[in-house]
Amino acid sequence: MKTEQDRGEARCNQVLDAAADCFRQRGFHGASMSELAKAAGMSVGHIYHYFENKEAIIAAIVERDVAEILALLDSLHDEEDILQALIREAGNNLEEATCGSDDALQLEVLAEATRNPKVLAMVRDGDRLARNRLAETITKGRAMRGLAPLADLEARSEIIIALFEGLTCRNVRNPGVPLDAIATVLRSTLQNLLET
Amino acid sequence: MKTEQDRGEARCNQVLDAAADCFRQRGFHGASMSELAKAAGMSVGHIYHYFENKEAIIAAIVERDVAEILALLDSLHDEEDILQALIREAGNNLEEATCGSDDALQLEVLAEATRNPKVLAMVRDGDRLARNRLAETITKGRAMRGLAPLADLEARSEIIIALFEGLTCRNVRNPGVPLDAIATVLRSTLQNLLET
Amino acid sequence: MKTEQDRGEARCNQVLDAAADCFRQRGFHGASMSELAKAAGMSVGHIYHYFENKEAIIAAIVERDVAEILALLDSLHDEEDILQALIREAGNNLEEATCGSDDALQLEVLAEATRNPKVLAMVRDGDRLARNRLAETITKGRAMRGLAPLADLEARSEIIIALFEGLTCRNVRNPGVPLDAIATVLRSTLQNLLET
Amino acid sequence: MKTEQDRGEARCNQVLDAAADCFRQRGFHGASMSELAKAAGMSVGHIYHYFENKEAIIAAIVERDVAEILALLDSLHDEEDILQALIREAGNNLEEATCGSDDALQLEVLAEATRNPKVLAMVRDGDRLARNRLAETITKGRAMRGLAPLADLEARSEIIIALFEGLTCRNVRNPGVPLDAIATVLRSTLQNLLET
DNA sequence: GATGAATGAGTTTTCATTCAT
């Protein structure tokens, strides 16, 4: 019984992994169910045992995506040096961002949120959690350095997240900018936002 | 003769205006040619007199979109106070960004660039022009204030653009953040980037 | 212009004729759109220029069917001898009734009405007109023979129609009953209902 | 052993009861095997232990339906007053006939018979038995009243059955006609057919 | 006996594109 449920869950994830790949490469609406099926190694019909329809798959992918961001933020929370960790993460994103990458999926999600209310709601709910988490992290980081709490904490968080999301966009428009070239500027900018 | 050409151009723009609307609301792949035709007030078949196929319309829209960004930057170039102008522009974008807005189109373009090489090339070409223009503008602005040229000009431009594009994303994920709440932080961040 | 509209209407009827055939032979839900298309001599996609979906075709067929019954009743209205005309019509139906016949379509419609509210409404609306028409016809027929108006006109009409519809059913369950064998009984029954 | 066979039969009927419900509400081709399974409270696969395929279930349902009519006629056979019993039965049917009712199933069967030769054969075989039974019953009834045997017995039976089946159709097209409104007419019609 | 995961052909429907008028 336990095994069967596990098996079902594994099959589900098999679909989601395949779907994430397909969506990254062809977009939510460019990827067909039969592509998904082929990529997931199962029949088209069988996917419908696990997901009610294509939109449900999209929703699950978005949820995964949101969870990933939250996990990233949670990992930051326990870093010794938050500033440094943030810059490192920004750097991690600065690689070729086209079709295969996660940036592609992020942008797809954002574009979809623009027209799909269900996706929009998920994105916004996730973002609320994320920015609260970042704010806590910042407060904690500042406390660890003996800095006073920030009155404009929300605004600073917003700008910091904007910087991160912006770098995702930059990765499409102007990829391969050497990290070290902008690391210094990024560091000074973040320092300005976090440590003053 | 002249008039005829003008007429043709006007018809073209009629299509592009309609297309921009449709694409904003439904996405490149969600909008059908007959929707475009209806919105443009002409027959489906006739659109093919002006554009070879749907992709050509997408390309034209992307080009327009890129040109719009360039025009914005050009307008900044002649501003008295660059810093203030940048913040003002950032504020202009901070409104509900869902389906009807320009942010929606920007994200659609970026997502499409991720999988469509032709679109990617256009986006990158446009971005190259844009960031050069911004760099010039910054240099000019600094000169007007008697500040020295920047050694890390490119990196700073990159970060500034990232900030802007990031705010576009934020508009989807967390809309309605009051401008005045973040204007101060934005100002200080830009000041840090432009005036030091 | 006139011609074009006519052409459209002709195309529509082309679809409806083909559909009626297909539905008779395979049922509303047994006949596929591609069968319809093949029978109508046009592409599947093009049928959707004329009908929003399959249900709309079904509805149009039902409407036709209802109109046919009404037309039959109207033709009876102007007969010299109504009783004789009714018996003649009953006889016309007493032929092999399986797949190709109109009885098949009638039963299909009735079965569909049982679960499809839109069809049910059409069937009932049509029936209301039909039974009123029959009642008028009977009254006229009796007047022509100098008989008094009937107090139980509605009930008698109902029974007469039931007889007719019943013979349609009988045609499936026990076809090929020789008309002359039942004509006498039918005549006496109708006489009992119409002339006393 | 006996118990096991009974158990199997019970399971069979469990399926048939569920199937009858589903077919009534959605039609033979509108009801899916998984709907049947859910309604029968067993797995899809298990239904195939009892029935070779869906058509076999349809056939069994048709057989049941036919048997039901035969049973009704048999019950009439032992009534004191056949005329009265017939009218009573006609009345029993005169209730709202849409999706849930038995009329719905009857019409479904008849429509199916129109295209499915196996069903047609069953329907006709059943009908032969039924109309012979009715003829016997009528003869017996007349004998009990001291009336002479009928030369046109078959034709009269046919018309009587047509009346009954027709009232089933009327129940769809014009439901809710008060029984007492037509009982008198029905009685006089049947009297005319049975007692003269 | 009993399950339900798995299949793949089939369903309705949409859509970019063409072309005769």
Place this chain on the structure above:
DNA sequence: CATGAATGAAAACTCATTCAT
């Protein structure tokens, strides 16, 4: 220049049936 009828391939989704467990 302008139309929209026409196509056919492809999309999302369904379903009877099978079979390993």
